[in-house]
Amino acid sequence: MTSISFSVRLEEERVSFWFVVTDSARNVTTVPGSEVEAAIRMNRNRINSAFLLTDNTLQFLKISSTLSPPIEPTVPVWLVVFGVVLCLVVAGILLLVVSGIRQYKKKNHESAETGDLEDNSNTPVTTENGIPCDILDLKAGQINGVYAADDERLTPL
Amino acid sequence: MSNAQSLDIPEVLKEDDRPKWDNKFQYILSCVGFAVGLGNVWRFPYLCQIYGGGAFLIPYVTALIFEGIPLFHLELAIGQRLRKGSIGVWNTISPYLGGVGIGSLMVSFIVSLYYNTILAWVMWYFINSFQEPLPWSACPLNGNRTGYIEECHESTAVNYFWYRRALNIASDITDSGNLQWWLVLCLAICWAIVYLCTIRGIESTGKAIYVTAIFPYLVLTIFLIRGLTLPGATEGLVYFFTPNMNILKNPRVWLDAATQIFFSLSLAFGGLIAFSSYNSPKNDCEKDAVTIAIVNSMTSLYASIPVFSILGFKATTRYWDCLDRNIIGIINEFDLPDQSIMRDNYTIWFGLLNTTHPKKIASLKLRSCDLQEFLDASGTGLAFIVFTEAIILMPGSQGWAVLFFVMLFSLGLSSMFGNIEGILTPLLELHVVSKSVPKEVLSGVICLVSFVTALCFTLRSGSYWLEVFDSYAGSLPLLIIAFFEVTGVVYVYGIKRFSDDVKWMTGRQPNFYWQVSWRIISPLLMLTVFIAFVTLQTQKQPSYGAWNPKYVCRPIFLIHLLSKNDCYNLLLSPDTSKLSIVSAIFEGAIWGTGVKIWGLVLLQAKGWTR
Numbered sequence: 114m115t116s117i118s119f120s121v122r123l124e125e126e127r128v129s130f131w132f133v134v135t136d137s138a139r140n141v142t143t144v145p146g147s148e149v150e151a152a153i154r155m156n157r158n159r160i161n162s163a164f165l166l167t168d169n170t171l172q173f174l175k176i177s178s179t180l181s182p183p184i185e186p187t188v189p190v191w192l193v194v195f196g197v198v199l200c201l202v203v204a205g206i207l208l209l210v211v212s213g214i215r216q217y218k219k220k221n222h223e224s225a226e227t228g229d230l231e232d233n234s235n236t237p238v239t240t241e242n243g244i245p246c247d248i249l250d251l252k253a254g255q256i257n258g259v260y261a262a263d264d265e266r267l268t269p270l
Numbered sequence: 271m272s273n274a275q276s277l278d279i280p281e282v283l284k285e286d287d288r289p290k291w292d293n294k295f296q297y298i299l300s301c302v303g304f305a306v307g308l309g310n311v312w313r314f315p316y317l318c319q320i321y322g323g324g325a326f327l328i329p330y331v332t333a334l335i336f337e338g339i340p341l342f343h344l345e346l347a348i349g350q351r352l353r354k355g356s357i358g359v360w361n362t363i364s365p366y367l368g369g370v371g372i373g374s375l376m377v378s379f380i381v382s383l384y385y386n387t388i389l390a391w392v393m394w395y396f397i398n399s400f401q402e403p404l405p406w407s408a409c410p411l412n413g414n415r416t417g418y419i420e421e422c423h424e425s426t427a428v429n430y431f432w433y434r435r436a437l438n439i440a441s442d443i444t445d446s447g448n449l450q451w452w453l454v455l456c457l458a459i460c461w462a463i464v465y466l467c468t469i470r471g472i473e474s475t476g477k478a479i480y481v482t483a484i485f486p487y488l489v490l491t492i493f494l495i496r497g498l499t500l501p502g503a504t505e506g507l508v509y510f511f512t513p514n515m516n517i518l519k520n521p522r523v524w525l526d527a528a529t530q531i532f533f534s535l536s537l538a539f540g541g542l543i544a545f546s547s548y549n550s551p552k553n554d555c556e557k558d559a560v561t562i563a564i565v566n567s568m569t570s571l572y573a574s575i576p577v578f579s580i581l582g583f584k585a586t587t588r589y590w591d592c593l594d595r596n597i598i599g600i601i602n603e604f605d606l607p608d609q610s611i612m613r614d615n616y617t618i619w620f621g622l623l624n625t626t627h628p629k630k631i632a633s634l635k636l637r638s639c640d641l642q643e644f645l646d647a648s649g650t651g652l653a654f655i656v657f658t659e660a661i662i663l664m665p666g667s668q669g670w671a672v673l674f675f676v677m678l679f680s681l682g683l684s685s686m687f688g689n690i691e692g693i694l695t696p697l698l699e700l701h702v703v704s705k706s707v708p709k710e711v712l713s714g715v716i717c718l719v720s721f722v723t724a725l726c727f728t729l730r731s732g733s734y735w736l737e738v739f740d741s742y743a744g745s746l747p748l749l750i751i752a753f754f755e756v757t758g759v760v761y762v763y764g765i766k767r768f769s770d771d772v773k774w775m776t777g778r779q780p781n782f783y784w785q786v787s788w789r790i791i792s793p794l795l796m797l798t799v800f801i802a803f804v805t806l807q808t809q810k811q812p813s814y815g816a817w818n819p820k821y822v823c824r825p826i827f828l829i830h831l832l833s834k835n836d837c838y839n840l841l842l843s844p845d846t847s848k849l850s851i852v853s854a855i856f857e858g859a860i861w862g863t864g865v866k867i868w869g870l871v872l873l874q875a876k877g878w879t880r
Binding site for chain 1: 455462463608
């Protein structure tokens, strides 16, 4: 059974006290200072709340208050978020690349088909690179008003 | 005249091949997104603050009217008319001007390198914002848990998180250190996102831009409302907007306003030319140019209001914290009763105690608290230091942090689209790859090469390098390229021919304002700015602010500007420091034009040109 005896000093303007802790179980010897310091460090919160004071307003000389350690989550949160973002982005890229390849194959397939059709049809229109020759003749340096109007229809603002 | 018209029809025929915008709104939004970027949020408020608050608006608006808008209109018009990217356009106007296109390509590449690194930093902060409490809100504890880590305690938790946990910065630019793996991961994911959005050129960015261009405005409005309700907001607004007219006598102000307009409107990058080349030819580019430029400037102003009010809030809070720390120290030392010294009578108490017990006061090593000191904000620091600090002081800080960083990310991403387009479109025209290679592969290669090159910014000294790139890539090359753009179109292509083209596209002849600006004012203004810039730069030693835990400002390195022989020697000499290579690249971009001109003159002299 330990007992603590206090002596209150009124020399300074602050309320201050010295205390000694004795252990009656061990023949009323004083408990060594280091043990008292360790005990106070561990239970600082309880002592503070007993006096309704805080670390700033209750000061133990030579015992600097330890600060509560920050909560460390088991998995760093940022890695989780990073993983989520990474998965989304990679999924998006794969999706677009695969759809691009499919479109490319479809376009190749279609152009091969239309190429066959053109060979079979017997139209008198001569083509060069897919453009009918008569339009190419218009390149002789004059703006055809009809053509310009046509142009406007094709590209609305 | 027939020469001009014969250009018309083949261009019009070829438009079946060329990708198009889905609608006009997409085009306008892309241009706005390209112009509105991170600089609107932090560069403009910073410049406003150091150049006398509201007074800065005068040189800014002047530069906008006489330099920004005319050049913007010019770029949109030539892109739309000639329907090619920057290299194709300048080669069409004159083969001697082809170097301008190459210069634009290089500038776009260099800027996208470091711009995406800033986005990687934003991404790092974003993914760290999902924790409770925020990791930059408190200093970590030291070994025996009796106090905080000294580096953190001496400055602030936010500074510590930025300089140590995010950048792990070295104290010197020469001390490179290792690659910081967390930054490498963030950079990789940023380039992956850029690739995802630019994979098919404007077909994919056109969809993404709806989100990335509109979302920042929503968030800015939310922050505006929140910011104005914080204590100390009015002090911040008053401090930053109070005009100091004397500052206008300093030529540096006009210079910075002019260069800010360039970077802000993203001129001379080639991205605008690329964007407008995908337009239909008969589009009113004059109205577009004026609209987009004004929207950009309005956004800068709109963004500076929440920024300044939050800065004021943060400064006030820090000032109070500083006072409180001093008060605790004094109370403990002199054994005074609790709450005898309050914030408002602190100065009286301090004065009294300093005269009666000067030695005791000196032994406390109190920090002098000055509200002005806390109001100063620096560029990149604004987002990662000042704002993050303000956010932890607001209730619900995780939400605000996430919102803020997503806004920054989408602001930067929409600008990156323009940068990448400024690289992709000219490369497609250079015919460096065969037609059979799909666009997806080319954009993938660009992103991969950029990612690998930008790894140098993830070193411990990376942020110093970024500052170098930011200062020197975003100023001189742009000025030179833009000067050649204006003089090239006006005097080589011919202002009459150009005016007729604009009339064909918009339906009306460009009026007096455009004629005067294009012919005289803009080239003259840019020449003046260029000369002034060079004069100022060569007068002083280049320097950079370093974070040194021992608080000594470390100097400096020397860059030789405008010395062609130096550039040549630096490129050849095997022993060059990284810095010389960097400056050589910039000079290469600048001299790209010169070299091309000289090369062609020589070739023509020998009769080898077409």
